[in-house]
Amino acid sequence: MTHASALQSLLRAVKPLAASMSINEVADLFLAAEHRAFLSLPVVDENNRPLGLVSRATLQDIFMQRFGRDLRGRHPVGEVMNDAPLIVSLEASLEEASKQVTAQLQYPITEDFVLIDAQGGYCGLGTVLDLLKAMEARVAQRNRVLRQALVDLKESQAQLLQSEKMASLGQMVAGVAHELNTPLGYVKNNVQLLRELSEPLFELAAAQARLGQCLNDPDCDEASLSQALQAAEQARQQAAPELLAEDLQQLYGDTLYGLEQIAELVVGLKDFARLDRAMSEEVDLNDCIRSALLIARNHIKDKAEVVQQLGELPRIACAPSQINQVLLNLLTNAAQAIDGKGRIQIRSWADAQGIHLSLQDNGRGMPPEVMAKIFDPFFTTKPVGQGTGLGLSISYKIVQDHGGQIRVASEPGRGTRFLVSLPLPATAAMKRSA
Known part of the structure; x- marks a missing residue:
């Protein structure tokens, strides 16, 4: 439906009045069946240009006065019409018409609004109630479209996540x-x-x-x-x-x-995937590091020497397979960032704030403009077909879902360092209660 046809559907073909008609004649017209749904009637000049609107409420105020009908009933209606009515062009969109009407609307609502053509000629009346119903229908339609778009987006996101998992699984296998x-x-x-x-x-x-x-x-x-x-x-x-x-x-x-x-x-491999264990369990994250290193060994062994500095860690509740996925992604990215033979240093330690895992390489590094986007979905510096741009985005979401943080520091030519921090159970409980 086009904008013009949307307003055309609101158009009420109401025969206009002449300014010379008496107030009594117009009052009788308000009693006619075809006019009972209207709050006002239009007045036009000899060229069919709108002059104003005569409100039912205005006439009622006159007739409520003592001898009002007798004293003023014979006067021309032009004396009591509103000469600054709401005028809306049929060329306007439904949204524009709604914005224009609501901006000038006065409460209580006592008048309708005039619809004119492109040349300014009177076409008919529109009622605020019809406009609100049309806008409600438009909003409902858009809500349906948005709901469907959200469903499609979630399905696409699930497919992309599955694609990234399958790509990671392919590399791992x-x-x-x-x-x-x-x-x-x-x-x-x-x-x-x-x-x-x-x-x-x-x-x-x-x-x-x-x-x-x-x-x-x-x-x-x-x-x-x-x-x-x-x-x-x-x-x-x-x-x-x-x-x-x-x-x-x-x-x-x-x-x-x-x-x-x-x-x-x-x-x-079984420990890495945690196929025979619960989705969430208490683990030593050092075991996750060793498991990820074992799975990533083929990607790393010809690229870098791995230096492990693993401290004593308390066991924490997490989804080990998801943490393993994060570590495998970081290890694989570190190996791919190294030209020739390099070095990957992995450290782990615990403090009062939580458990921290640091993974540092001496690879190519990243400029600030790249580093600012690495957690954005679909962002990748790899050639087309060699990366989905979802690995770090998924890793960020996994760490975030565990109540933790993942941060990065990098400098071109000197390498990159990722720091994954997960809260201890007591720390996480204090954050939730704060």
């Missing part, structure tokens, strides 16, 4: 897969070597079994016995069991070490 491939590789090689070394032993066992059968067989002649003895000796020399013991022990040891590494990664 790629890193874990690479870490698993190394021990799996030499476990597989060791198993193949064990199979190759075991085959001569199986052949030796088979030759010795044939020799045993020959010795226990009364019909075995000397030639067959000699042949069985010779075959067993050849198999023994080929297997060389006295030389295999040390090799087998080393292979078993290496294989068990590789399996232990795989088990460590699996346990670390």
Whole structure:
């Protein structure tokens, strides 16, 4: 619906009055059925230009006076009309008309408003009640649109968050897969070597079994016995069991070490995701740091030396998988900010205000204009297709939801430092009660 048609729907086709009509004639018109819904009637000149409005309330005041109808009823209505009525152009929008009417409206409401065309000619009357109903309908319509937009926005936000989680999961899985491939590789090689070394032993066992059968067989002649003895000796020399013991022990040891590494990664991955634990539990944040370092090891090991300075921390209630997500994001960003071989320093400590985790790198750093935007959704300095710009935004929200703060300091060429602070239970309780 266009602006003009919106006001057109409010237009009441009321026949205008001439200024020469008497007050009594106009009063009779107010009693007519077609005029009962109106507070006033329009007066126009010979060129159909609005001169004013005659209010029902004004005529009632006159007729309430003693002999008012007889004394003034024959006077022209032009004497009692309001010559400065509310005039609204049909070209105005519904909002503009509402603003104009409400700005000039006087209470109690005793008049309607005049609608004119682009040339200033009288078109009809509009009532304040109709205007309010139209505005109410417009507001209701916009509320519906806004509600739907909010639903769509929440769905889009959920999809974007899921996309960021899947992107982080993809990076994490790629890193874990690479870490698993190394021990799996030499476990597989060791198993193949064990199979190759075991085959001569199986052949030796088979030759010795044939020799045993020959010795226990009364019909075995000397030639067959000699042949069985010779075959067993050849198999023994080929297997060389006295030389295999040390090799087998080393292979078993290496294989068990590789399996232990795989088990460590699996346990670390489970601890990182907290798949078998409650959404919120009391944890030592140092464990979260170690878990995140294990998962991020593939991203970091060729980029930076990690220096850990972890202090003794009290256990706090939090969602460990979410804190792990924050730490993994910060570690990954730190590694990506380093050109060549660098250094990442991780510190943790507790004081009266809470628990603090500091992660500092000596990478490229950021200028102030970039640092001011890093927590904004969709902001990224990475090439197109290599980052969603949601990692730090999600991290900021996670820390904020835990009642904490995440701050950053950076300088181009010197690196970046993130500080995550989470309140202790007593501190959080005092903040809530304050």
